[in-house]
Amino acid sequence: MNAIIVLVEPEAQGASEVSRETLTFARDLAARAGGAPVHAVVAGPAPDEAALLAHLGEQGVATVHRAVDDRLSAYAAAAWAAAVVDAAHSASAGIVLAAGTPRGNEILAHVATRLDVAMAANVVEVDGVDPLVVTRQVVGGSALEEMRLDDAVAVLSVAGHACDPVPVESPSHPEVTTYSPTLTDTDLVARVARTEEAAADESAALTSARVVVGAGRGAGSADGFKDLLELTDLLGGALGVSRVVTSLGWRPHHEQVGQTGSRIAPDVYIACGISGAIQHWAGCQSAKTILAINTDPDAPMVTKAHYAVIGDLHEIVPAVNEELRARLG
Amino acid sequence: MANVLVCIKRVPGASGQILLTEDEQAVDARHVGWTVSPHEECAVELAIQVAAATGGAATVLTVGSSDALEQLRDALAVGCAGAVLVEADTQHFGPVDVAESIADVVRAHEVAGTTYDLVVLGNDAADTGDFQVGVRLAYALERPVLTGISTCEIDGDTVVARGDGPDGLEVFEVPLPAVVAVMEGGVSPRYPSIPGRMKAKRAPVETLTDSRKPVGSGRVRLKLPPEQPSQVEILGAGADAAPAVVDLLVKLGVVAK
Numbered sequence: 055m056n057a058i059i060v061l062v063e064p065e066a067q068g069a070s071e072v073s074r075e076t077l078t079f080a081r082d083l084a085a086r087a088g089g090a091p092v093h094a095v096v097a098g099p100a101p102d103e104a105a106l107l108a109h110l111g112e113q114g115v116a117t118v119h120r121a122v123d124d125r126l127s128a129y130a131a132a133a134w135a136a137a138v139v140d141a142a143h144s145a146s147a148g149i150v151l152a153a154g155t156p157r158g159n160e161i162l163a164h165v166a167t168r169l170d171v172a173m174a175a176n177v178v179e180v181d182g183v184d185p186l187v188v189t190r191q192v193v194g195g196s197a198l199e200e201m202r203l204d205d206a207v208a209v210l211s212v213a214g215h216a217c218d219p220v221p222v223e224s225p226s227h228p229e230v231t232t233y234s235p236t237l238t239d240t241d242l243v244a245r246v247a248r249t250e251e252a253a254a255d256e257s258a259a260l261t262s263a264r265v266v267v268g269a270g271r272g273a274g275s276a277d278g279f280k281d282l283l284e285l286t287d288l289l290g291g292a293l294g295v296s297r298v299v300t301s302l303g304w305r306p307h308h309e310q311v312g313q314t315g316s317r318i319a320p321d322v323y324i325a326c327g328i329s330g331a332i333q334h335w336a337g338c339q340s341a342k343t344i345l346a347i348n349t350d351p352d353a354p355m356v357t358k359a360h361y362a363v364i365g366d367l368h369e370i371v372p373a374v375n376e377e378l379r380a381r382l383g
Numbered sequence: 384m385a386n387v388l389v390c391i392k393r394v395p396g397a398s399g400q401i402l403l404t405e406d407e408q409a410v411d412a413r414h415v416g417w418t419v420s421p422h423e424e425c426a427v428e429l430a431i432q433v434a435a436a437t438g439g440a441a442t443v444l445t446v447g448s449s450d451a452l453e454q455l456r457d458a459l460a461v462g463c464a465g466a467v468l469v470e471a472d473t474q475h476f477g478p479v480d481v482a483e484s485i486a487d488v489v490r491a492h493e494v495a496g497t498t499y500d501l502v503v504l505g506n507d508a509a510d511t512g513d514f515q516v517g518v519r520l521a522y523a524l525e526r527p528v529l530t531g532i533s534t535c536e537i538d539g540d541t542v543v544a545r546g547d548g549p550d551g552l553e554v555f556e557v558p559l560p561a562v563v564a565v566m567e568g569g570v571s572p573r574y575p576s577i578p579g580r581m582k583a584k585r586a587p588v589e590t591l592t593d594s595r596k597p598v599g600s601g602r603v604r605l606k607l608p609p610e611q612p613s614q615v616e617i618l619g620a621g622a623d624a625a626p627a628v629v630d631l632l633v634k635l636g637v638v639a640k
């Protein structure tokens with residue numbers, strides 16, 4: 055039986071959440087493919103190997119392929135891909151998966167090219183296993199594509215939050231195989247030379263916030279954010295903006311939400327003066343609850359939201375702030 | 384002197400409801416107009432900046448129908464010095480086909496005497512979102528490739544590029560020639576001037592034809608996510624709704640009572 059292998063991205067506390075989602079996705083796929091074993095491949099430094107292994111056991115992983123080489127200390131997509139290809143060979147994997155993160159998609163693009171097979175990015179569902187047909191997000195998630203993967207090896211990334219990371223009933227005790235991948239000098243040419251500043255942390259605050267206050271063209275100008283920032287503060291949240299706001303230079307790009315910005319999944323998204331264009335919606339649709347504040351009751355953001363207040367945000371937001379201050383004491 | 388090739392794709396510009404063609408093979412763009420991805424607008428800007436800084440030239444390329452001349456002329460209007468239209472029936476092209484088609488042009492131009500030290504693309508196309516043409520192109524040309532890049536500059540025989548990584552802003556230093564896939568956020572695309580537009584109208588566009596038998600994209604069909612009927616609850620209008628908003632935030636557990 056051909057295995058299914060998942061590239062897992064380590065994090066401070068084990069495996070990243072999207073990697074765990076991908077492992078659950080792989081398990082469901084394996085069950086449909088007649089009970090194929092799920093393997094994991096890990097390359098590069100992992101801050102906590104024990105926690106990582108515990109996460110992999112929780113996801114029922116049978117075998118972990120742990121690539122070890124000093125040259126994997128700094129990220130290089132081609133080297134990571136070489137490690138995945140080696141592991142896929144030794145597992146006789148018929149399907150290779152990764153989370154649809156920037157790194158996941160980058161490494162898989164290398165893997166698919168090296169194996170001379172197709173790659174499906176941002177898959178959300180499996181439609182059939184023989185032949186393998188998947189549904190994936192296109193046009194920033196506002197349309198879906200059914201895609202057939204009939205090469206000898208199927209390579210696909212799984213879109214964030216396509217499923218929840220569900221632990222197996224009783225954790226497995228994965229067998230760990232350590233190996234040194236076949237790396238050439240060419241694989242190491244495009245590698246991180248240094249990491250400069252915590253720019254990523256700025257958007258990390260946005261993608262991990264429980265509450266995001268969104269602002270669009272309705273903010274009016276660069277000076278129109280005072281009340282919105284106060285609301286963000288009162289709620290201990292983060293500010294997210296539309297592309298109009300960043301292109302006009304009102305706010306920095308790392309605050310942009312959408313197809314070409316960050317994808318957020320907060321408990322509450324308060325979208326103020328944002329029309330809800332599909333490219334913006336692509337980034338905020340995973341919010342649990344959406345509250346829209348807009349002058350236009352027919353704006354897509356209003357009709358798609360769970361709750362809405364109709365009117366001028368420059369009147370509504372200060373009133374909400376005042377009410378919050380009063381109640382918070 | 385660095386010559387730069389920048390690859391763009393004409394895509395439907397829809398921001399409202401998406402419609403599909405009857406055969407479910409494409410987005411119906413008849414009523415929504417056409418554009419290129421913001422990633423690619425930034426790629427064009429970077430290409431122009433790199434060319435200007437080194438005394439080289441930026442050339443813009445697209446693989447598609449002759450309608451894409453519109454997008455090529457937009458890039459010429461902001462400062463690309465030359466344009467290449469590879470006419471092809473891209474309906475059945477997949478990322479492999481596009482990458483090979485671009486690689487063919489790079490190789491042909493090299494034979495004709497123009498080497499592209501840098502090829503820049505968008506990180507992912509706005510419509511198909513395949514996340515791979517840049518990588519496949521790099522392998523076809525046997526060059527190093529970087530993706531997710533927001534800024535880059537040339538330093539001698541090296542491209543120094545930066546992009547957001549999980550632990551901060553990552554810096555890469557890669558020998559030329561190289562391939563770079565660009566994300567929005569590092570540079571602001573410039574607007575065309577009137578003289579720029581006039582010049583772009585008259586600029587010659589090299590037109591080639593690609594009649595390869597495509598490997599294809601594996602597309603079975605497109606479909607739309609199930610339409611959710613509006614379930615919005617209107618909390619009120621204007622400042623008077625503030626107490627209802629705070630009640631809701633308390634109910635959702637994001638404000639302590």
Ligand SMILES: Cc1cc2nc3c(=O)[nH]c(=O)nc-3n(C[C@H](O)[C@H](O)[C@H](O)COP(=O)(O)OP(=O)(O)OC[C@H]3O[C@@H](n4cnc5c(N)ncnc54)[C@H](O)[C@@H]3O)c2cc1C
Pocket residue numbers: 269270271272273295296297298299310311312313314315326327328329330331332333334337347348349350353365366367368396397398418419420421509
């Ligand atoms: C390929 C591509 C990728 C894109 N990627 C992104 C992306 O990542 N993120 C993104 O956001 N966009 C993206 N866009 C742009 C997107 O299509 C929209 O143009 C943009 O999201 C609109 O921003 P907006 O809602 O702020 O502005 P508008 O569409 O102008 O809407 C303003 C809204 O504010 C309301 N309003 C006005 N004044 C007030 C007031 N005083 N009080 C309350 N409400 C008010 C109006 O009723 C309206 O609904 C992309 C576009 C393309 C083509």
Ligand SMILES: Nc1ncnc2c1ncn2[C@@H]1O[C@H](COP(=O)(O)O)[C@@H](O)[C@H]1O
Pocket residue numbers: 390391392420422423444445446447473478481503504505506507508509511512513514515516517
């Ligand atoms: N038909 C095309 N012509 C020129 N460039 C393209 C074409 N398709 C894709 N590209 C480039 O490749 C990038 C990545 O596309 P993709 O891998 O399809 O998501 C895009 O942002 C473009 O820069």
